[in-house]
Amino acid sequence: MEEGEARAPPSPSSTLEKQFDDFRHRLDESGSLRERIRGVAMEIESVTRLMHSSLLLVHQSRPVPEVLEKAKAQIGMLKELFHRLAEILRECPGQYYRYHGDWKSETQTVVSVLAFMHWLETGSLLMHAEAEEKLGLNNSEFGLDIEEYLIGICFMSNELPRYVVNQVTAGDYDCPRKVLKFLTELHAAFRMLNLRNDFLRKKFDGMKYDLRRVEEVYYDVKIRGLAANGDSMGDQGIQGES
Amino acid sequence: MEEGEARAPPSPSSTLEKQFDDFRHRLDESGSLRERIRGVAMEIESVTRLMHSSLLLVHQSRPVPEVLEKAKAQIGMLKELFHRLAEILRECPGQYYRYHGDWKSETQTVVSVLAFMHWLETGSLLMHAEAEEKLGLNNSEFGLDIEEYLIGICFMSNELPRYVVNQVTAGDYDCPRKVLKFLTELHAAFRMLNLRNDFLRKKFDGMKYDLRRVEEVYYDVKIRGLAANGDSMGDQGIQGES
Amino acid sequence: MEEGEARAPPSPSSTLEKQFDDFRHRLDESGSLRERIRGVAMEIESVTRLMHSSLLLVHQSRPVPEVLEKAKAQIGMLKELFHRLAEILRECPGQYYRYHGDWKSETQTVVSVLAFMHWLETGSLLMHAEAEEKLGLNNSEFGLDIEEYLIGICFMSNELPRYVVNQVTAGDYDCPRKVLKFLTELHAAFRMLNLRNDFLRKKFDGMKYDLRRVEEVYYDVKIRGLAANGDSMGDQGIQGES
Amino acid sequence: MEEGEARAPPSPSSTLEKQFDDFRHRLDESGSLRERIRGVAMEIESVTRLMHSSLLLVHQSRPVPEVLEKAKAQIGMLKELFHRLAEILRECPGQYYRYHGDWKSETQTVVSVLAFMHWLETGSLLMHAEAEEKLGLNNSEFGLDIEEYLIGICFMSNELPRYVVNQVTAGDYDCPRKVLKFLTELHAAFRMLNLRNDFLRKKFDGMKYDLRRVEEVYYDVKIRGLAANGDSMGDQGIQGES
Structure with missing residues (x-):
């Protein structure tokens, strides 16, 4: 009897279970990846908020160099956080846009803050390539989306x-x-x-x-x-x- | 003239124009890609609607083989359309999930129709791998998203x-x-x-x-x-x- | 001058900053408490889902004792999780109802599952005190809300x-x-x-x-x-x- | 008779009735407590509306001291009402946050009015501790929630x-x-x-x-x-x- 069972093709329900078991692993993996991405995105949000608070002092006519100095000190932290994001994304090649929605809003704010700082300093627009460079996003796999x-x-x-x-x-x-x-x-x-x-x-x-x-x-x-x-x-x- | 240009740094506004000119090209490219994807997705939707209409005859107790025959005749067309989708996506590697929203709803309906046909024929669930095979999606770059x-x-x-x-x-x-x-x-x-x-x-x-x-x-x-x-x-x- | 400053009352803005600094600490504390509560609540949800899945087999006429055995094996885990909740809440006496919304929906499901099991076994209603006892909630500070x-x-x-x-x-x-x-x-x-x-x-x-x-x-x-x-x-x- | 009762276990339905009878008492108690709280909250709302009406005269450039005088006359009433709230809450220790939703909106308005008055008088922010003191909320059990x-x-x-x-x-x-x-x-x-x-x-x-x-x-x-x-x-x- 047991021999017979060993030779028999898998029953439909065991195939079904196997497939869903596989799905469960993959959905759990993608869920935990998403959680890690959200964790970094929230750190990015927190650093950006600090920078923005410093920058708001220009509205009170504080000297621009002084205002910029404080905000600039945080750019290294941002770069480090985007590096962590890129490393997480490297685990799932070709899925940048799958998880993109989980950090894009924070990235938009980062660009606005960096561009305001750049304008205060130079009077000109922060170029896309310059923004990428400041954030260490110059490699081809994890870039700064144009939109x-x-x-x-x-x-x-x-x-x-x-x-x-x-x-x-x-x-x-x-x-x-x-x-x-x-x-x-x-x-x-x-x-x-x-x-x-x-x-x-x-x-x-x-x-x-x-x-x-x-x-x-x-x-x-x-x-x-x-x-x-x-x-x-x-x-x-x-x-x-x- | 060329000499003069070589010596002078580019004026800020010409750099700005150049960047936005580049953006324009890229946004237009992505826009036309999206239009082509939508075009194929609408054909997929149309074929699937036909198949679904044929299938609805099972509710009027028409013989299952007869009902299935008509619907099955369209699968080749679906396969061809997904092949065209895959070819379009091959032009922009790593951006499957960027445009995913433009065909996902149609794909869900395709799966529901194929799975209903499969169940009518075999009494069992159409597996994910079987669905991919029917749609010719077995290569690694353009697959059927689990969700x-x-x-x-x-x-x-x-x-x-x-x-x-x-x-x-x-x-x-x-x-x-x-x-x-x-x-x-x-x-x-x-x-x-x-x-x-x-x-x-x-x-x-x-x-x-x-x-x-x-x-x-x-x-x-x-x-x-x-x-x-x-x-x-x-x-x-x-x-x-x- | 410095002496003078030492004697002077604190400037309004430093008082303001001090108050908000204090608020920040307290809001952060309450935020992290809430996160820990949500973490346990999600584990409760996950265990309850497992129990519920086991119980659903009664709809397929599986023998009740067999069905109950599997579900009962999880009650210890639930008890442990509610104990962890109670310990977190002990850190903030008198604030049970402040965070109550963060675990109440999960608790309702727990009650429904335990009461269904109890009814399958005894044919009678799981009493409030019995539910509390099963979950180890018999001490006075962290009870099972009547609603x-x-x-x-x-x-x-x-x-x-x-x-x-x-x-x-x-x-x-x-x-x-x-x-x-x-x-x-x-x-x-x-x-x-x-x-x-x-x-x-x-x-x-x-x-x-x-x-x-x-x-x-x-x-x-x-x-x-x-x-x-x-x-x-x-x-x-x-x-x-x- | 008593002997008989002592020997027979209570029938399931009498236990059920007893439990729900107990619930009825407790829900009625909590319902009437809530009504009493709402009654006081509505009085608070009414007094605050009066104060706010007086304050609106500053928009017509009436002298600030005159405007404040009228509004200040009501603070004692507010204090008395919050004292009544605190006394009601003292009947159910540890349940401040259970009923909190029933007076929080009114309390927010009270704070806004007191803070506006304070600012008109001093040009500075009414501190949290000052607000608590004005409302007589300085004991530890019934405080002014930070939010x-x-x-x-x-x-x-x-x-x-x-x-x-x-x-x-x-x-x-x-x-x-x-x-x-x-x-x-x-x-x-x-x-x-x-x-x-x-x-x-x-x-x-x-x-x-x-x-x-x-x-x-x-x-x-x-x-x-x-x-x-x-x-x-x-x-x-x-x-x-x-």
Whole structure:
């Protein structure tokens, strides 16, 4: 009898059990992978929040270098955390986009913070390649998704009207002109893209309102003749309208 | 001229333009890829709908072989369409899960239809590997995601209570017992999985109602002694009442 | 100057910072406590799911003692897990109800499973004190909330119509009478309570449908004379209606 | 008779009835406790609404001392009501958080009103300990939950933009600067907290908009040189533009 059973093909239900047993292992594996990813993503969120808090001091007219110094000190930590993410993802090749949703929102915020810092320091846009480099994402397998980069840039743009308002309040009347130039170019660049009807499109639509608000502040400053005094930079093509 | 350009650093705005020009190309590429995927997915949906329509005739007690023949004739077409999907995806290695959302719902329906056909023919569950083979998805790069397979199986389960009711109406009093056995084993197998609180979990929760409905039909048949004739399983302890 | 500062009252902003620093510690503490509670609650859920899976075999007419044995083997584990919960809660006296929401749903399921097992074994209701004892909750600080117990009992009642249907199918025609008697008494007992318009009330309203379904099955069995044969238990007050 | 009872075990249904009878008493007790709590909470709500109405006169530029006087007259009443709450809760030790939901919303409003009054009087934040003292909640058993305090402070922040707008309208051009300083510090303090993704988090997110609105008003005042007169703080660097 036992011999006979040994030779018989597996019963349907044992095949079924075997398949689901296999599924259970694989779903558990993918579940624990996801938990580890979420763990790192939450650490990224926490570091970014610290950096953002430091940066907010620019709205109170603290000197930019001082403000940047504190935030910059955290970049190494971010790099380390993205390295850990990349190592986790290396365990499951070709599945970057399977788990992407578990860290993308945090990455967008990271980009917005880095781009704001870069702009404060240089007055120019943090390029995609520069963002990747800062985060140590220059290898081919774990990169910075273009859409996350672009959404992060939109978030950064949302910070600018507030910055302009507070700078003017503190007496820096040349700030609106500079921000307006930057934001106008950025907005024009985004307009080159064919955006689908999705989250990025919605965020980009919001950039229009940032632009308008900065235009209004520039207008306020110009119409009162406040911009006129210090405004002698030839390359801007703006000359002392009364 | 060339010399001059070589010496001057690129102006910030031209770098910006270049980056967004590059983004435009990449977003357009990914957009057209997505459109091609959606095109194939819609063809898959159309073929599956045809197959499903053919299959629905089993509820009118048409002979199973006749019903299956028509549906089976379409499997080659499905295989061809999944082959086209796989070829499109081969253009962007490692991005299976990036575009996965664009064909997953259609794939779930395909699985449910194939699994129903397989069950009608063999009385057993279409295994994951069998489903992959039918769709020509046996290579490693483009496979059948486990969760889509499982959701498809849940959809198939939803078809069974109706099938049982119609079979009993048509005089097949042994059907409930067979379906109940199948569904009980399937339900038990699913219970082995640690499902996250997501779509699959919700679909599986619905399988409980299919099971109960089939139990109720089996009960109706048994209590009226209708199952007694063909019911040669001694363990049921029911003897020709009425 | 320094002396002066030492004597001066703390500046408002340092008081503010100190208060929020204190809040941060306390919120972090409560957050990590909550995470530990959730961890244990998820283990409870997992053990209960295993027990429930074993119990479901009674619907396939497996012998009750065999079915119970497997489920009973897990009770020790549950007791251990509730002990760990109680120990965590002991760290924050008087805050049982603050974190109660984090394990109450799992506890309701535990009660429903234990009560179903108890009913299968004894035919009577698992009392609140018995449930507490099985879970080792007999000390005064960490008890089984009455409402969780009652909701768990309602969940158990939901299992009974299915059990009756499957027992009758398997030829046990005396089952409906016994279940009906139990459920009628249980329903009457619940009706003594003044329930607020909340979750428990809603669950109790559902018990009415369980009762009706069991009445219908009993009716089916009686009207066909199936119950008549074996029905000779004097204490039930049911005598051979034709 | 007594002898007989002593020998016979209680019948199952009498045990059942006894248990549910006990539950009925306990649920009724807890229900009537809840009603008494709700009664006091509604009185608290009523007194707070009166206080809030008095306070709203500050938006019409009534003198602050006069406005405060009326509102302050009610604090004793609040203290008395919280004392009654505490006495009710003393009847059920360790169940503060069981009934907490029945007065927490009212308590948040109380905090917001007291904090607004305190700010009008002193220009600084009402500390948690000060709020507890005003409400006589300084004993250890019935305290002011930190989260309710924090939510109340967020509600208070929502009042400030309106206050600033109306003060400027009435000619008080120094108000925006003072409010901005206060709100900036408060916002920074909140950012130190790791807020879960809950109600408090949502309320805090709203504080950002209060801050921006006040910045905008300060901007309007500065750009028109209106703040210049009373503005003797050298650190602002703004000198009498016309």
